Amino acid sequence: MELPVIHRISTALRTQRVAREFGIEALSRVLEEYMPEEQIAEVRRAHEFGARLHAGQARSSGEPYIYHPLAVARILAGLRLDHVTLIAAILHDVIEDTGISRDSLALEFGKDVAEIVDGVSKIGKIEGMTRAERQAESFRKLLLAMAQDLRVILVKLADRLHNMRTLGSMESAKRRRISRETLEIYAPIAQRLGIHTIRIELEDLAFENLYPKRYSVLERTVKEQMGDTQKLIREVEQKASAALKAEGIGASVVGREKNIYSVYQKMRRKKLRLLKVMDLLGFRVIVGKLDDCYRALGIVHHVYKPVPGEFDDYIANSKSNGYQSLHTACIGPGGHKIEVQIRTREMHHIAENGIAAHWQYKLGDRNANTAPQARAREWLNNLFDSIGGSSSMDFIEHVKVDLFPDEVYVFTPKGQIRRLPKNASPVDFAYAVHSELGERCVAARVDGVLESLSTPLRNGQTVEIITSRHARPNAAWLNFVKTAKARTSIRSFLKDQKEDEAIRLGRRMLEIALRDLKIPPHVLKDESTAPVLHALQLKDMEEVYVAIGTGERLAPLVARYFLGEGDNSVASADGRPLAIEGTEGLVLDYARCCYPLPGDEIRGNVSVGRGIVVHRVDCRQAKARPQDWVPLAWSENVLGDYFTEIRVKAENRRGLLAEVTAEIAGAESSIENVQMPDRAGGEAIEMRFVLSVKSRIHLARVLRRIRRIGSVERVTRGG
Structure with missing residues (x-):
């Protein structure tokens, strides 16, 4: 009897603390700093509406459910988002959890709010769909909604961040699953969209929950290695600030410790022990204008010795999310390696908040800086152009690959920059320029030197693609291409190629089956095929040929439909066998159990998806129903190995x-x-x-x- 009482008391205390931090009054105080009163009133009305709908619902930690959407809104208020986004954040679970319709929500709070909430909502349970497939389909729905309104993903990221902050009340298996998903999808999305503040916290929280022992060991060792970091940070801040001021540059210098997950990633990426990861401290130098960035770089290098090979100019070559900054590494006090980032105030604003900066500028009545937003839309459009037609599971795997934007910058022969993933190949480059260029490429000149198509590209290289009119994409390219566009285009071509081969093979098989039944070949003309197509429920004869060529239908059975005998009878197998020429390609497979060779007596087993699988007649492992076998023989002019x-x-x-x-x-x-x-x-x-x-x-x-x-x-x- 004691435990329920203790549980109720602890839940009540926790609810009081959450209410103080994330209640509507706390949120309103933040909104008063940047939002007009009439908009704050709308946010408060959304809270009353949401609290009424969520009444009686509680989180797994025990407090009333409404405090979760309020906490999500509080995170977005910290980014200075507009009132429509905050209303959608407060109501983001009502369609999914309370049964209110999208149309009702639109009548109450407007179309934009309803669309954002609907975009964030997961799809319901669908018959025959696994949990993983539902999650993948929900994610596709989220990105589609995001393409229409980028505020959808801001609400989702804030929702995920608050869920990560409160994972402690869940069982360990669920914590690990959510943390892995966060590291694979949501933190990379935050990085892709340039929302640095959310990305850093998502990474550290996910890492801590996924690998708690690794996290605690790293955290403790970093503190031991750095010693009195605050003293070191103050020393660098004061010395750099004084040097910049002496040269007439007004700048703020701010230091911080690197987040634990970025340290862990660097150890894994470069295969280093922690003691070798020296740049555990980072400093930001924020200046007034662009020219001051490069002047400040020279001054920093004068004060602290630069580390060779550790300079990157992301101002001239901005990242795909709009991020701009100069990066350098120097030897600081006590021999500690420090990382320094130099940028303007506007660049810093975008670096921290990414696409969220767009709405902040709008609220301040300034010219909206749409660069991060435009880049985000460009990314989404390219994503859906490349992989929008994939299955849900394939789609999410493609997105995961596309979300890790370690990049290289290479040039076309005319000097245009192309941004590609790290270790991208000339094939990726060719498809990035134009799909037709990718399909026709046979080799590449990289900085004037002839290289293979699998060669990884490096920053600053100039790439020229060599093409041939008769060239075609190669399945082996899938082993080294890095971009979703290249991968999807190659797979699409191979699929179309298989379909063309299936059409040719299927037609040949059907013609032989018709000949065995003494049916003239002219029945394959359009006027004679309508009844057969209707009976088979197929659109045209090409679909019939594909179905036969890929093994979905048997040619003798299809042939009988031309006699008006569309039953399960099997045509006599003593007719002329199908001649194998060795050029049938992807729709003819050779069994690995018996390894048939030209000269062997052979027969074919019809296999769905594989077409015809060729076996030796005496193969002991080939077992199938007699009606699944097709008589085969080697052509006199058989080709190939x-x-x-x-x-x-x-x-x-x-x-x-x-x-x-x-x-x-x-x-x-x-x-x-x-x-x-x-x-x-x-x-x-x-x-x-x-x-x-x-x-x-x-x-x-x-x-x-x-x-x-x-x-x-x-x-x-x-x-």
């Missing part, structure tokens, strides 16, 4: 592998894989090779050469 497996049993001695591989190479075959299992008794060893050959005749030539080796006991074909 084919994989096969051989097993070599031989005396185990030095140099054996080298001799066998030399004989394989001498027979003009290439080795794709080699395995050397445990010894097969005594001193014998069995080696397994996967080779590339053109036919059974070519394979026989390889086997003869291997048998000539004296210590070889037996050579057999696998599969």
